[in-house]
Amino acid sequence: MNIVKSLLLIYSLLAMPTLQCSQSCFCRKYFTLRIRTQIRGQYKNILQQNNGALISNRNQISFAGNQFNRSPLRSEVYYVNGGRGYTSQIIGRYLIIDLPQTYEINTIIFWVYDRDATLRRFNLQVYIQNSQGQRQLIYQNTAATSITKIKFNDTFVKQILFYNNNGSSLNQYLHFLNLQAYFDF
Ligand SMILES: *[C@@H]1O[C@H](CO)[C@@H](O)[C@H](O)[C@H]1NC(C)=O
Numbered sequence: 001m002n003i004v005k006s007l008l009l010i011y012s013l014l015a016m017p018t019l020q021c022s023q024s025c026f027c028r029k030y031f032t033l034r035i036r037t038q039i040r041g042q043y044k045n046i047l048q049q050n051n052g053a054l055i056s057n058r059n060q061i062s063f064a065g066n067q068f069n070r071s072p073l074r075s076e077v078y079y080v081n082g083g084r085g086y087t088s089q090i091i092g093r094y095l096i097i098d099l100p101q102t103y104e105i106n107t108i109i110f111w112v113y114d115r116d117a118t119l120r121r122f123n124l125q126v127y128i129q130n131s132q133g134q135r136q137l138i139y140q141n142t143a144a145t146s147i148t149k150i151k152f153n154d155t156f157v158k159q160i161l162f163y164n165n166n167g168s169s170l171n172q173y174l175h176f177l178n179l180q181a182y183f184d185f
């Protein structure tokens with residue numbers, strides 16, 4: 001985010017509620033910007049459990065660890081070892097995240113299990129889906145490792161789906177430590 005955009009953003013957030021937008025074109029522009037900020041999740045990571053994002057097919061996913069460190073939507077992502085801090089899903093299964101509203105985003109970050117002596121390579125796909133149920137493949141890789149950042153065109157998204165296409169270089173599982181999605185300037 002560059003300086004001008006940051007300033008516009010701050011201005012729109014602070015000044016807008018007190019202004020009447022009936023006349024000024026200047027004002028209308030900032031009103032639009034404010035709405036846009038909202039639909040873009042305030043330009044923050046929208047995949048947070050305390051923001052209402054949830055794994056809607058949680059019964060099909062295993063979570064290693066206790067309730068404080070096993071969700072890929074948590075902020076505390078560094079307490080991970082062989083027995084805690086990641087999800088498991090078998091081949092042919094999705095991990096589906098439902099967002100509390102439609103968001104406009106263009107970036108997704110996923111972090112797959114990377115605590116082996118040799119870096120594990122995962123065969124997976126990532127889809128985004130809008131509120132009409134139209135699904136779009138935005139990423140696939142047969143050898144994804146550690147942290148990957150996916151960039152795509154600005155898109156209105158209601159669900160994000162992570163598919164285990166063919167396990168990893170070690171076994172049949174797909175493991176996530178952390179997932180993030182946001183609108184990047
Ligand atoms: C992304 O947007 C650009 C510009 O509008 C367009 O040319 C391109 O085809 C789009 N890419 C995808 C994957 O939709």
Ligand SMILES: *[C@@H]1O[C@H](CO)[C@@H](O)[C@H](O)[C@H]1NC(C)=O
Pocket residue numbers: 166
């Ligand atoms: C899936 O992975 C296994 C084990 O690595 C491999 O033998 C098999 O050919 C792969 N299947 C496909 C469809 O790529």
